[in-house]
Amino acid sequence: xxxxxxxxxxxxxxxxxxxxxxxxxxxxxxxxxxxxxxxxxxxxxxxxxxxxxxxxxxxxxxxxxxxxxxxxxxxxxxxxxxxxxxxxxxxxxxxxxxxxxxxxxxxxxxxxxxxxxxxxxxxxxxxxxxxxxxxxxxxxxxxxxxxxxxxxxxxxxxxxxxxxxxxxxxxxxxxxxxxxxxxxxxxxxxxxxxxxxxxxxxxxxxxxxxx
Amino acid sequence: xxxxxxxxxxxxxxxxxxxxxxxxxxxxxxxxxxxxxxxxxxxxxxxxxxxxxxxxxxxxxxxxxxxxxxxxxxxxxxxxxxxxxxxxxxxxxxxxxxxxxxxxxxxxxxxxxxxxxxxxxxxxxxxxxxxxxxxxxxxxxxxxxxxxxxxxxxxxxxxxxxxxxxxxxxxxxxxxxxxxxxxxxxxxxxxxxxxxxxxxxxxxxxxxxxxxxxxxxxxxxxxxxxxxxxxxxxxxxxxxxxxxxxxxxxxxxxxxxxxxxxxxxxxxxxxxxxxxxxxxxxxxxxxxxxxxxxxxxxxxxxxxxxxxxxxxxxxxxxxxxxxxxxxxxxxxxxxxxxxxxxxxxxxxxxxxxxxxxxxxxxxxxxx
Amino acid sequence: xxxxxxxxxxxxxxxxxxxxxxxxxxxxxxxxxxxxxxxxxxxxxxxxxxxxxxxxxxxxxxxxxxxxxxxxxxxxxxxxxxxxxxxxxxxxxxxxxxxxxxxxxxxxxxxxxxxxxxxxxxxxxxxxxxxxxxxxxxxxxxxxxxxxxxxxxxxxxxxxxxxxxxxxxxxxxxxxxxxxxxxxxxxxxxxxxxxxxxxxxxxxxxxxxxxxxxxxxxxxxxxxxxxxxxxxxxxxxxxxxxxxxxxxxxxxxxxxxxxxxxxxxxxxxxxxxxxxxxxxxxxxxxxxxxxxxxxxxxxxxxxxxxxxxxxxxxxxxxxxxxxxxxxxxxxxxxxxxxxxxxxxxxxxxxxxxxxx
Numbered sequence: 001x002x003x004x005x006x007x008x009x010x011x012x013x014x015x016x017x018x019x020x021x022x023x024x025x026x027x028x029x030x031x032x033x034x035x036x037x038x039x040x041x042x043x044x045x046x047x048x049x050x051x052x053x054x055x056x057x058x059x060x061x062x063x064x065x066x067x068x069x070x071x072x073x074x075x076x077x078x079x080x081x082x083x084x085x086x087x088x089x090x091x092x093x094x095x096x097x098x099x100x101x102x103x104x105x106x107x108x109x110x111x112x113x114x115x116x117x118x119x120x121x122x123x124x125x126x127x128x129x130x131x132x133x134x135x136x137x138x139x140x141x142x143x144x145x146x147x148x149x150x151x152x153x154x155x156x157x158x159x160x161x162x163x164x165x166x167x168x169x170x171x172x173x174x175x176x177x178x179x180x181x182x183x184x185x186x187x188x189x190x191x192x193x194x195x196x197x198x199x200x201x202x203x204x205x206x207x208x209x210x211x
Numbered sequence: 212x213x214x215x216x217x218x219x220x221x222x223x224x225x226x227x228x229x230x231x232x233x234x235x236x237x238x239x240x241x242x243x244x245x246x247x248x249x250x251x252x253x254x255x256x257x258x259x260x261x262x263x264x265x266x267x268x269x270x271x272x273x274x275x276x277x278x279x280x281x282x283x284x285x286x287x288x289x290x291x292x293x294x295x296x297x298x299x300x301x302x303x304x305x306x307x308x309x310x311x312x313x314x315x316x317x318x319x320x321x322x323x324x325x326x327x328x329x330x331x332x333x334x335x336x337x338x339x340x341x342x343x344x345x346x347x348x349x350x351x352x353x354x355x356x357x358x359x360x361x362x363x364x365x366x367x368x369x370x371x372x373x374x375x376x377x378x379x380x381x382x383x384x385x386x387x388x389x390x391x392x393x394x395x396x397x398x399x400x401x402x403x404x405x406x407x408x409x410x411x412x413x414x415x416x417x418x419x420x421x422x423x424x425x426x427x428x429x430x431x432x433x434x435x436x437x438x439x440x441x442x443x444x445x446x447x448x449x450x451x452x453x454x455x456x457x458x459x460x461x462x463x464x465x466x467x468x469x470x471x472x473x474x475x476x477x478x479x480x481x482x483x484x485x486x487x488x489x490x491x492x493x494x495x496x497x498x499x500x501x502x503x504x505x506x507x508x509x510x511x512x513x514x515x516x517x518x519x520x521x522x523x524x525x526x527x528x529x530x531x532x533x534x535x536x537x538x539x540x541x542x543x544x545x546x547x548x549x550x551x552x553x554x555x556x557x558x559x560x561x562x563x564x565x566x567x568x569x570x571x572x573x574x575x576x577x578x
Numbered sequence: 579x580x581x582x583x584x585x586x587x588x589x590x591x592x593x594x595x596x597x598x599x600x601x602x603x604x605x606x607x608x609x610x611x612x613x614x615x616x617x618x619x620x621x622x623x624x625x626x627x628x629x630x631x632x633x634x635x636x637x638x639x640x641x642x643x644x645x646x647x648x649x650x651x652x653x654x655x656x657x658x659x660x661x662x663x664x665x666x667x668x669x670x671x672x673x674x675x676x677x678x679x680x681x682x683x684x685x686x687x688x689x690x691x692x693x694x695x696x697x698x699x700x701x702x703x704x705x706x707x708x709x710x711x712x713x714x715x716x717x718x719x720x721x722x723x724x725x726x727x728x729x730x731x732x733x734x735x736x737x738x739x740x741x742x743x744x745x746x747x748x749x750x751x752x753x754x755x756x757x758x759x760x761x762x763x764x765x766x767x768x769x770x771x772x773x774x775x776x777x778x779x780x781x782x783x784x785x786x787x788x789x790x791x792x793x794x795x796x797x798x799x800x801x802x803x804x805x806x807x808x809x810x811x812x813x814x815x816x817x818x819x820x821x822x823x824x825x826x827x828x829x830x831x832x833x834x835x836x837x838x839x840x841x842x843x844x845x846x847x848x849x850x851x852x853x854x855x856x857x858x859x860x861x862x863x864x865x866x867x868x869x870x871x872x873x874x875x876x877x878x879x880x881x882x883x884x885x886x887x888x889x890x891x892x893x894x895x896x897x898x899x900x901x902x903x904x905x906x907x908x909x910x911x912x913x914x915x916x917x918x919x920x921x922x923x924x925x926x927x928x929x930x931x932x933x934x
Binding site: 005006008009010012013016017026037040041067068069099101102115 | 267272274345357359377400402404406
């Protein structure tokens with residue numbers, strides 16, 4: 001009879017809701033407990049420094065500035081007339097404009113810029129969201145990263161012009177041999193270890209929005 | 212016997228309202244409780260995405276197009292990449308196609324779970340909202356593990372995907388879809404046979420087949436009105452023709468059918484994901500695309516089956532590295548327009564139910 | 579019984595003591611009564627305020643745990659004094675008054691609601707011998723007093739000078755008036771068998787075995803209980819009948835324009851109403867303060883009432899909301915015939931003596 005069916009459905013609904021009363025909650029109490037963010041989590045932009053010398057990895061190639069869709073990165077890097085290389089004068093990231101897309105990280109060849117997993121950077125005034133090179137480097141000091149630069153002195157790198165298809169292809173072929181071992185398997189070749197970085201970083205070199 | 216004069220009054224279900232998902236505005240003319248006229252007003256969420264894209268390179272457009280319909284951001288990225296790849300004739304590697312399909316279907320499940328929660332909440336039952344979101348967390352965690360973001364992924368690139376999946380992805384995905392498949396029976400037990408739910412959704416908001424086709428309605432709304440049309444079958448893109456899945460169709464066209472259909476679609480998506488995970492090949496994840504990507508001049512319209520309906524990107528290129536025109540077609544625009552057609556036997560509460568089951572997302576309307 | 583009023587209370591002898599002391603000081607009888615009853619009223623008022631605070635906290639916790647989250651956690655262990663903080667916050671809020679309101683009506687609406695809600699506790703049997711006044715029209719008095727809430731909702735809707743509030747007020751008036759009929763008819767079933775309207779008599783009639791409770795007396799008991807619970811959720815304006823405060827449609831209905839303390843009065847009155855209908859259910863159908871003697875009687879009463887409150891809270895957090903015309907249809911086309919049929923059957927059984 002329809003009435004009994006209705007009552008049964010109502011009681012079943014109550015049971016489903018009621019059985020959750022005994023279960024533990026799935027939420028955590030922020031800020032006392034914090035979630036560990038996955039490694040690839042795209043948080044704020046930071047500038048990475050060399051692990052030994054502590055200097056910035058950035059070579060002022062301006063690739064990230066060109067890759068950013070919201071013009072959040074502003075770099076002032078005039079060319080030194082004698083050495084013909086760019087020298088980094090100022091590097092600002094406006095976190096208010098940043099859309100956390102990660103294109104800058106993909107564009108960089110020198111492991112200089114990264115989206116760290118930090119996400120707590122509120123400020124009381126809009127101007128405080130604009131971070132200069134000092135703050136970017138300071139926040140980036142304890143961010144783990146994989147150094148993908150060639151083992152030469154950093155100063156040599158900037159002379160490489162912006163789009164160099166042959167070199168990047170070669171790098172790609174090198175990198176492809178790594179995943180090639182696991183080609184047949186269904187699993188991705190990467191784990192969530194530091195070998196994670198190179199796959200993503202190398203590929204975009206020739207596809208990113210360089211203008 | 213004196214007839215008391217009554218007059219209609221105009222109520223604004225304004226841009227800020229708990230039941231319109233986002234900033235959509237409806238001007239209702241009420242006669243007592245019955246609705247006499249509905250007038251939808253749009254434009255409150257216009258962000259000029261299409262114009263902004265005209266000044267960005269193709270790769271920079273991807274995060275911008277993400278925001279076009281942020282609940283299913285994977286589909287937005289994918290539609291744009293598909294358009295650019297069609298224009299330039301790029302062939303996408305196998306592994307990338309499989310990964311794209313897995314992500315698209317996971318996104319579809321996440322969107323339908325959100326639909327379930329929000330619809331239940333609009334009709335009054337608040338608890339299913341939390342249950343739907345709890346399951347959606349599993350999927351969103353998978354996305355965060357792979358591409359780093361939980362809502363606006365920017366995962367696809369022209370020619371493939373940006374990053375390969377980490378090694379925890381596959382076991383965790385299997386786990387997630389197993390849990391979601393099991394919880395579906397919980398959701399159905401909570402609402403499907405509930406007499407209050409049936410009274411609120413069965414027979415309400417019937418959309419006849421002809422009206423649906425005339426207004427360009429697509430997706431689950433169309434299929435609930437009896438038209439068996441799914442772009443994945445009728446106009447296949449990517450590698451959907453390799454997978455074995457059904458297209459659920461229902462014939463009443465009321466709110467209840469639209470709700471049931473989306474739950475069925477979750478099951479079909481789970482089937483597709485399982486097949487895709489089993490058949491995932493190795494290989495590259497991105498085709499070689501030049502850094503200054505300049506597709507040949509021309510125009511292309513690429514359309515995909517979003518969880519809401521047909522999502523299309525019409526791309527016009529003039530040979531430079533920035534697109535000449537990007538037009539995004541969202542299905543919610545047509546669904547919002549079809550609201551006045553639902554007949555005059557409605558109460559305010561019915562409009563809320565219809566609005567919820569049409570699964571209208573306002574950024575798609577206003578772009 | 580020299581000079582003591584007929585209606586009196588024994589709260590473990592406390593008010594007895596106060597009464598004796600005051601009489602000994604030689605004040606006139608009138609003053610003694612006034613002081614004693616004022617003290618009693620204050621005690622009940624405090625108790626009810628505490629009950630309301632507890633219920634608000636409990637609702638938040640139950641709803642949270644059904645949704646697998648925590649609810650209030652910061653103020654005290656698991657947020658036990660969260661409601662106190664909320665009350666303090668509401669007290670210091672600005673009382674926003676719409677210029678075009680109907681002043682008298684707007685002001686008195688929350689007052690009437692509050693007073694009506696609290697007045698029902700004059701005849702509530704909290705335990706053996708714990709009743710303020712054992713009126714011999716007990717349950718009728720409660721039904722009459724809780725109807726005042728209808729007037730206050732209408733006043734709130736009208737006085738706010740707001741279309742949404744007016745819609746909410748009208749709907750709520752229609753709803754509450756319609757559901758009074760099945761409510762009273764369900765209650766009458768019990769009254770038929772007890773033979774008296776007095777709350778204490780009703781509880782005494784269920785003493786003895788658990789099977790004496792009216793919920794177990796087949797066939798009219800369970801039906802009366804179910805219809806009572808349904809009508810009671812409608813009277814208390816709770817989901818699935820919470821059209822007057824349907825957030826998703828009317829953005830809080832009749833109390834849109836109320837802020838600060840006035841809103842707090844509506845809010846507390848709602849929870850007191852909830853406790854009232856649950857207490858009546860516990861008294862009429864679940865045996866009141868009857869139970870095994872190793873737990874004091876008032877504890878039994880509280881346990882049963884809170885059990886009913888839990889049931890009503892689970893209703894709110896599980897079921898969707900009925901549309902207003904469906905609600906009215908359900909009341910008049912389904913509940914009224916069923917309760918009247920039940921009443922007739924109960925009457926026949928009583929007449930024929932087929933009950934136990």
